[in-house]
Amino acid sequence: MVDKAPVIEVRTSPHVRHTPTVDQIMRNVVYALLPVCAFAVYLFGISAIALILASVLACVGTEQLFCRLSNKPSTVGDFSAVISGILLALTLPPGFPLWMAALAGFVGIALAKVMFGGIGLNVFNPALVGRAFVQAAFPVAITTWTPARAPGRFWEFIPSTWTFPFALPTPVGQWVKDMAVDGFTGATPLALSKLGNGVVPHFATDTGNLFMGITAGSAGETSAILILVCGAYLAVRRMMDWRIPAAVILGTYLTAEIFHLMDPSTYPSPMFMILAGGLMLGAVFMASDMVASPVTPVGVWVYGILIGFLTVIIRLFGSLSEGVMYAILFGNAASPLISAMTQPRVYGTSRKKKARA
Amino acid sequence: MGLMRLIGQGKATFTHGIHPPEYKEVTGAKDIRRLHFAPEMVLPLSQHFGKPSIPIVHEGQEVVRGEPIAKADGFMSVPLHAPATGVIKRIGLMPTARGPKAEAITLKLHAGASQDILYDMQQDVDGMTPEQIVKAVQDTGMVGLGGASFPTHVKMTVPAGQKVDTVMVNGCECEPYLTTDHRVMLEYSMDLFAGIRVAMKAVGAERAIIGIEDNKPDAIRELRKACPGDGSVTVGVMKTKYPQGAEKMMIKALLGREVPSGGYPSAVGVSVYNVATLAQLGSLLPDGRGLIERVVTIAGPGIEHPGNYLAALGTPLRFVLQQLGFEGDAKQLILGGPMMGVSVSSLDVPVTKGVSGILVLTEEEKAANVPKQVWPCIKCARCVQACPIHLNPSELGMLAAKRKYDVMEEQFHLNDCFECGCCTYVCPSAIPLVQYFRIAKAINRENKERAA
Numbered sequence: 021m022v023d024k025a026p027v028i029e030v031r032t033s034p035h036v037r038h039t040p041t042v043d044q045i046m047r048n049v050v051y052a053l054l055p056v057c058a059f060a061v062y063l064f065g066i067s068a069i070a071l072i073l074a075s076v077l078a079c080v081g082t083e084q085l086f087c088r089l090s091n092k093p094s095t096v097g098d099f100s101a102v103i104s105g106i107l108l109a110l111t112l113p114p115g116f117p118l119w120m121a122a123l124a125g126f127v128g129i130a131l132a133k134v135m136f137g138g139i140g141l142n143v144f145n146p147a148l149v150g151r152a153f154v155q156a157a158f159p160v161a162i163t164t165w166t167p168a169r170a171p172g173r174f175w176e177f178i179p180s181t182w183t184f185p186f187a188l189p190t191p192v193g194q195w196v197k198d199m200a201v202d203g204f205t206g207a208t209p210l211a212l213s214k215l216g217n218g219v220v221p222h223f224a225t226d227t228g229n230l231f232m233g234i235t236a237g238s239a240g241e242t243s244a245i246l247i248l249v250c251g252a253y254l255a256v257r258r259m260m261d262w263r264i265p266a267a268v269i270l271g272t273y274l275t276a277e278i279f280h281l282m283d284p285s286t287y288p289s290p291m292f293m294i295l296a297g298g299l300m301l302g303a304v305f306m307a308s309d310m311v312a313s314p315v316t317p318v319g320v321w322v323y324g325i326l327i328g329f330l331t332v333i334i335r336l337f338g339s340l341s342e343g344v345m346y347a348i349l350f351g352n353a354a355s356p357l358i359s360a361m362t363q364p365r366v367y368g369t370s371r372k373k374k375a376r377a
Numbered sequence: 378m379g380l381m382r383l384i385g386q387g388k389a390t391f392t393h394g395i396h397p398p399e400y401k402e403v404t405g406a407k408d409i410r411r412l413h414f415a416p417e418m419v420l421p422l423s424q425h426f427g428k429p430s431i432p433i434v435h436e437g438q439e440v441v442r443g444e445p446i447a448k449a450d451g452f453m454s455v456p457l458h459a460p461a462t463g464v465i466k467r468i469g470l471m472p473t474a475r476g477p478k479a480e481a482i483t484l485k486l487h488a489g490a491s492q493d494i495l496y497d498m499q500q501d502v503d504g505m506t507p508e509q510i511v512k513a514v515q516d517t518g519m520v521g522l523g524g525a526s527f528p529t530h531v532k533m534t535v536p537a538g539q540k541v542d543t544v545m546v547n548g549c550e551c552e553p554y555l556t557t558d559h560r561v562m563l564e565y566s567m568d569l570f571a572g573i574r575v576a577m578k579a580v581g582a583e584r585a586i587i588g589i590e591d592n593k594p595d596a597i598r599e600l601r602k603a604c605p606g607d608g609s610v611t612v613g614v615m616k617t618k619y620p621q622g623a624e625k626m627m628i629k630a631l632l633g634r635e636v637p638s639g640g641y642p643s644a645v646g647v648s649v650y651n652v653a654t655l656a657q658l659g660s661l662l663p664d665g666r667g668l669i670e671r672v673v674t675i676a677g678p679g680i681e682h683p684g685n686y687l688a689a690l691g692t693p694l695r696f697v698l699q700q701l702g703f704e705g706d707a708k709q710l711i712l713g714g715p716m717m718g719v720s721v722s723s724l725d726v727p728v729t730k731g732v733s734g735i736l737v738l739t740e741e742e743k744a745a746n747v748p749k750q751v752w753p754c755i756k757c758a759r760c761v762q763a764c765p766i767h768l769n770p771s772e773l774g775m776l777a778a779k780r781k782y783d784v785m786e787e788q789f790h791l792n793d794c795f796e797c798g799c800c801t802y803v804c805p806s807a808i809p810l811v812q813y814f815r816i817a818k819a820i821n822r823e824n825k826e827r828a829a
Contacts, residue, residue, distance in 0.1 A: 140753030
């Protein structure tokens with residue numbers, strides 16, 4: 021009885037913990053993105069699969085390479101590079117040349133993540149930095165759209181997919197013509213709305229189609245409803261802050277509504293703004309990136325609304341038809357400042373007193 | 378979080394906080410039982426917040442149960458009483474829960490003694506003035522039995538210029554596993570009301586509120602029945618949430634008042650006591666006795682006979698484990714609850730005044746609760762949404778990693794952190810945030826002392 025003394029260990033409190041770990045959260049984000057990927061494949065066929073694989077492999081490979089070079093344990097297991105790869109692919113046109121996608125992945129991870137010190141320390145969303153790079157480097161390829169649900173898409177690659185590295189992409193005009201999709205102009209609904217001033221009415225695209233996602237556009241940024249459902253899964257599991265997408269959508273709605281009220285014939289309706297283009301994907305999966313968004317309760321609303329506002333301004337007045345990417349990158353840049361300016365009021369202190377001191 | 382708050386409306390609570398699993402079922406339903414006397418008791422001279430007591434016995438001296446063996450060193454100190462009849466074996470350094478050895482009195486029991494309390498003095502509590510009550514409370518050696526061990530008579534002394542209108546009685550017991558307060562409320566309710574009357578008189582309050590979390594419906598029912606008809610004592614029901622039992626959180630929940638940063642509850646007219654403290658006072662004061670035993674929850678998966686036990690102060694953990702039996706793979710011994718308790722390194726550590734629980738955790742708990750890897754902060758803001766004081770633990774943690782301890786204190790309210798552990802509990806990166814903050818506070822304290 022006396023001799024049976026236990027071997028005890030000493031640790032600091034709290035002695036119980038209950039929380040998903042970083043890799044579990046990241047893995048769940050990947051799960052939430054899989055249906056979006058599947059829908060992209062359904063819409064655009066085998067080229068979308070190739071695009072997603074190329075992008076993910078490039079991102080994971082880059083992270084692994086830099087871990088090896090700096091003699092650090094591999095951080096690939098936390099799944100965050102996989103998320104960057106999937107998100108990057110989903111923001112690219114489905115027929116985007118694979119070598120360009122791989123280059124975008126490399127630039128995104130190397131420049132925006134590894135150089136800042138890896139997971140948790142990046143200022144910008146790596147996927148969006150990669151995309152911003154190819155937007156600047158390959159302006160034609162990134163605005164070459166192909167129709168959704170083209171016949172024979174599952175077994176036939178979009179010709180531009182297998183462009184030889186550093187060669188110009190194969191034009192897809194003839195291929196699209198051969199598909200004989202009626203009325204396809206090679207433009208996304210947003211681009212249409214932009215050209216729309218006088219030529220084609222901006223409401224050419226039915227918002228119902230936008231909601232379901234059966235339109236031309238980047239691989240994964242088309243179905244608003246699917247993205248919302250996948251985001252809700254993360255929000256319910258508390259692996260994503262629901263306030264950020266809500267704030268982005270609110271910001272977009274308010275800004276678009278103001279312009280729409282001023283002149284409904286020039287400026288598209290707020291619903292169109294919310295459902296078209298990459299806004300939904302950006303709001304739910306990219307703006308909500310924990311690392312690059314503020315941590316304070318007030319800050320997340322400021323951040324989200326700012327992104328929504330910038331998106332609408334760029335879309336309406338910029339030379340690009342889509343503004344979500346730059347809006348989120350601006351939001352990322354502002355987030356440390358927003359965090360600093362919206363520190364929560366600590367129990368037992370008053371804001372006024374602090375200002376006086 | 379926002380939705381949860383909407384659904385849960387109607388019951389008093391504070392914002393933020395966490396919901397750890399409770400593990401209270403096993404011990405909460407069992408009556409309090411007395412633990413055997415250990416053959417040797419160890420009584421550290423510093424079992425309370427403040428100056429250590431001064432021994433008034435010498436080695437080899439015979440003492441009877443309840444006799445004072447150490448006196449208070451000034452106002453911010455309390456005396457110590459013999460928990461059993463026996464002989465003083467040694468006065469010297471012994472292991473403590475906090476780590477370094479400290480002065481303690483070792484008492485060897487007379488095996489044949491009946492262990493009756495032979496040392497007491499009847500006194501008329503109702504006829505005492507507030508000053509006399511404070512003196513009498515100090516003489517009992519009473520400290521906060523909830524865990525903080527702050528001398529009770531100091532709390533009962535209202536600082537000049539302040540007025541206390543409410544005595545708040547803390548029956549929240551928000552730490553998982555612990556059920557001592559629950560059992561005390563059920564089994565010693567008459568003593569508790571006697572203690573509440575004493576506290577109200579000492580601080581000059583017109584009313585008292587007993588705060589209980591809604592996971593203890595039987596205690597709420599029993600105490601409501603026992604409340605006096607004049608409405609001076611009421612029961613306030615609060616949502617079950619950690620750390621509801623922290624006095625700042627309780628005051629916010631029941632009265633909507635906020636204790637100013639760096640101040641005491643008396644600054645907002647409140648004086649807070651644990652239920653166990655007042656129940657003990659209610660029974661000790663009329664007989665003029667000292668604090669010599671307390672109720673302790675002894676639980677955890679590693680213990681064979683979990684329950685609430687009335688243990689003599691000074692009982693070594695080794696004896697407790699021998700009496701109640703432990704599983705072979707016991708891995709960790711915790712004094713207090715699993716959120717704020719101290720992990721002990723020696724089985725010779727005794728039960729002291731502030732020990733509300735002894736938990737024995739096994740290898741299995743360790744596997745479930747000790748993270749295998751620490752990641753960098755991913756700024757998920759879970760800690761910001763958990764901190765009951767509304768600090769920014771994420772920012773504080775990053776500053777701590779850079780050793781900017783002064784910035785933590787000056788700009789991010791480090792000293793308002795009361796180390797509840799919510800931030801660490803929810804951190805997906807498994808960053809030991811509370812430990813960082815403890816270190817930061819200690820270093821700031823040292824730097825200030827060096828500067829002074």
